[in-house]
Amino acid sequence: xxxxVLSGIRPTGKLHLGNYLGAIRDFVKLQEECKCFxxxxxxxxxxxxxxxxxxxxxxxxxxxxxxxxxxxxxxxTIFLQSDIPEIAELALLLSMFQPANELSTLPTxxxxxxxxxxxxxxxxxxxxxxxxxxxLAHKAHLIxxxxxxxxxxxxxxxxxxxxxxxxxDTFPIPQTFEKESIKVPGLDxxxxxxxxxDNDILLTDSPDIIRQKIxxxxxxxxxxxxxxxxxxxxxxxxxMHELVSSENTVEEIKIGCKTAKIGCLECKKxxxxxxxxxxxxxxxxRKKFATNPNLVKEVLHYGxxxxxxxxxxxxxxxREKMGLSSF
Ligand code: AMP
Numbered sequence: 001x002x003x004x005v006l007s008g009i010r011p012t013g014k015l016h017l018g019n020y021l022g023a024i025r026d027f028v029k030l031q032e033e034c035k036c037f038x039x040x041x042x043x044x045x046x047x048x049x050x051x052x053x054x055x056x057x058x059x060x061x062x063x064x065x066x067x068x069x070x071x072x073x074x075x076x077t078i079f080l081q082s083d084i085p086e087i088a089e090l091a092l093l094l095s096m097f098q099p100a101n102e103l104s105t106l107p108t109x110x111x112x113x114x115x116x117x118x119x120x121x122x123x124x125x126x127x128x129x130x131x132x133x134x135x136l137a138h139k140a141h142l143i144x145x146x147x148x149x150x151x152x153x154x155x156x157x158x159x160x161x162x163x164x165x166x167x168x169d170t171f172p173i174p175q176t177f178e179k180e181s182i183k184v185p186g187l188d189x190x191x192x193x194x195x196x197x198d199n200d201i202l203l204t205d206s207p208d209i210i211r212q213k214i215x216x217x218x219x220x221x222x223x224x225x226x227x228x229x230x231x232x233x234x235x236x237x238x239x240m241h242e243l244v245s246s247e248n249t250v251e252e253i254k255i256g257c258k259t260a261k262i263g264c265l266e267c268k269k270x271x272x273x274x275x276x277x278x279x280x281x282x283x284x285x286r287k288k289f290a291t292n293p294n295l296v297k298e299v300l301h302y303g304x305x306x307x308x309x310x311x312x313x314x315x316x317x318x319r320e321k322m323g324l325s326s327f
Contacts, residue, residue: 007027018194021182024071063080065286068288087130106128137314186199245270
């Protein structure tokens, strides 16, 4: 039996290079070997968004990104979380298997309310249970997520175990999909590129915008003049070269930077070209979907039918085991 893989991306903004290299590129590989479910986690994004006016548009854009990156509705199921209300009912039922006090101690919850105290809503507290329902609805085995989300996989695992102990084997115990951990750094010198950090290269940025963003990106701040040798290992842009440039270019930059033969300007030009080369085929393909939105709607319609059928089956099984099937 094929392993079942499930992962979602929250439509809290446009997708960036970090989302592509750290998530979507793996999805594209996984669809070849596993039974995959990839969804736009629009319910999850409600927990932290201030403004919902762009939500629908962003959700649609993410599906276009999925398709342009190479996800194929023939090989995986692509759907919108809010198209499957069965997930919400399953989350309600699964919440009976989660101690309430643990939710407010999770670091993911604590981090959000530390940064955004006005987001202390019950939906945020409930997030890990909804995520457990996303996973368990499809009886998924492997969940490719960023390291920050691993704690939520643990919650899903615990809920699955408690349910299985009470009602017999129902859910596989989901595991985080172990992959080479990639972290795309921010252009502002911070550790991680993020949707709301203003430090990103969007997948839809034009070559000119890419060049402009890289031109003002933070490098090794101790390197003030072209003749100063730099330290590539503390420079975010070198870390990006390692992710997007050819081996030869990476080696050339490493040596050139350390020996002051290559300045930051030259290094940035080379980085811009590598990123442009990586993103141009994606952007070309994306145009096809942008000019034909019905194609995208069709993918979502087909995905909704498949995901709904699956979630309904699991929900009925859970309802029945919990004494809730209708008369
Ligand atoms: P988010 O934009 O936080 O909803 O991220 C969705 C997924 O994209 C995460 O679970 C990560 O796998 C991936 N991701 C986001 N930002 C980065 C980054 N800077 N570097 C690597 N992967 C990332």
